[in-house]
Amino acid sequence: MTKHLHLIPLHKNTKFLSLFHTNKSTIFTKASSFTTTTATPWNTHLRNLSKHGQYNEALILYRQMLQSGATPNAFTFPFALKSSASLALPITGKQLHCHVIKLGCEFEPFVQTALISMYCRCCTASRYLWLGMSLHCLNVKCGLVNDLAIVNCLLTMYVRCASMELARKLFDHIPGKGLITWNAMISGYAQNGLAGEVLELYHEMELLQVNPDAVTFVGVLSACANLGAQKIGFEVEEKIRSSCMRWNVFLKNALINMYARCGNLAKARIIFDEMPEKSLVSWTAIIGGYGIHGLGNIAVELFDKMIKTGIQPDGTVFVSVLNACSHVGLTEKGLNYLDLMKREYGLKPCSEHYSCVVDLLGRAGRLEEARKLIELMEDEPDGAVWGALLGACKIHKNVELAELAFNKVVELEPTNVGYYVLLSNIYTEANNSEGILRVRLMMRERKLKKDPGYSYFECKGKTYLFVAGDRSHPQTKEIYKLLNRLEDTESEYGGASKNGQEVINHELPNIIGVHSERLAIAFALLNTEIGTDILVIKNLRICNDCHSFVKRVSKIVDRLFVVRDVTRFHHFRNGTCSCNDYW
């Protein structure tokens, strides 16, 4: 069902009736006090409402403006259009566009930026890129592209359509880039998961002595969170503190998220606790942080506290709490949350929620229930949902159901190599060589190759990256020596591997090596000080073999602390363990 706020057609000049109320701030005079039919006071009012995020009220005011007989002008539409975009009301946006055309304001730069922004916010999917590109062409034809605001807006349009190459091309061709241009590109990279590019651009900005502002730092902190680059994040925090910049909720939330994702939950919690006014995003960031670090009980506790505080949850925070439940085995609690979100808050669970719940049931071994839940889904399940079931089949060695989930998932995501690797590993554990060959053949026919996975460890401000069997690090000798020692000791605990070498698949020659995780762990042990550093190994979303290795090593090395199911120490592409690189 598409939502929209019905706007009175322009020709209807009905008697003015004020419905406008606000108790938010005294800056808003009551709309009912307007007896004028000139647009200016209405515009000022609209601008204030839009500036304070009161978009619904802004649209009501716009309707009242029409009813009063005032004629909107080029300064009215930007705020009305922004409101419809922020509320994701495309039909209202289209009605406003009609008004714009009727009043001949279409080619006013202010209106044009708002129109582009409105369309690309309401059609954010890449399939609407053509619409954005035609708007771009229109602006070129009308000679409006010399206006920096218009170009910035077009840049954001490409970003929202996830068309980063086109965005960068446009960015590189903008002659007098302003801070907003830089920010649009930096935020765009951050929003599209291109964290490395964010840091590169930020560095370039520093070299060109362009002064960053809060928006820049938000994008950079988000990138640090994704990379696990706590050191850079800390430097950004210091820079903000030493500057005269005022902290705002966006910055604090970005900081909480950065520390939480980097594993520094204590710091994240301090910032969160000290926030006088926490937004829903603040709660989501801290709950998500505890969740991914395997501290689901605290995540759940915080979620319940948030509800008691009177904060209205949204779909995103439910994803975080469901994920927290699944990682810590709070199956019933998670199922209750799914029910709560539908029943109490009228939120429709989407694919992300279902993939969490399938994961939740799957980890608990309730595979049949998970399958039934997928069948009951209102919308078509996406790859992530079937992928979660496939992952659960791997844990519980259910080949039959794995084949069903795999067939579904490759139909939806035929080029996602991770799923092929997962099924092949399920076949390997079941000694089903026919199955393994079948998957390999399928991959060869489809020309699919797995990207190498890697693990990294941040040490003294530098990030060290390892791929499987890596011998490029200057400390290689010491690393392998330590690994040998660890694994020799490990075998006393019943470990399977010997001498730092591991044969993953006996059928294939020359695919022997050491997993990247092991290299990173050995490197970390060599380069951190006993007594001062505790190594926290996070992310055991790795194969059973690597999982047991980490567990065994943690028994031997007292400063190795293992946390279940966390993501920041190791970084995997396609969500698979890098040991699959021996393919």
Add this chain to the structure above:
DNA sequence: TTAGGGTTAG
């Protein structure tokens, strides 16, 4: 008076 911002799994 227009353009840029934080949170979501595997």
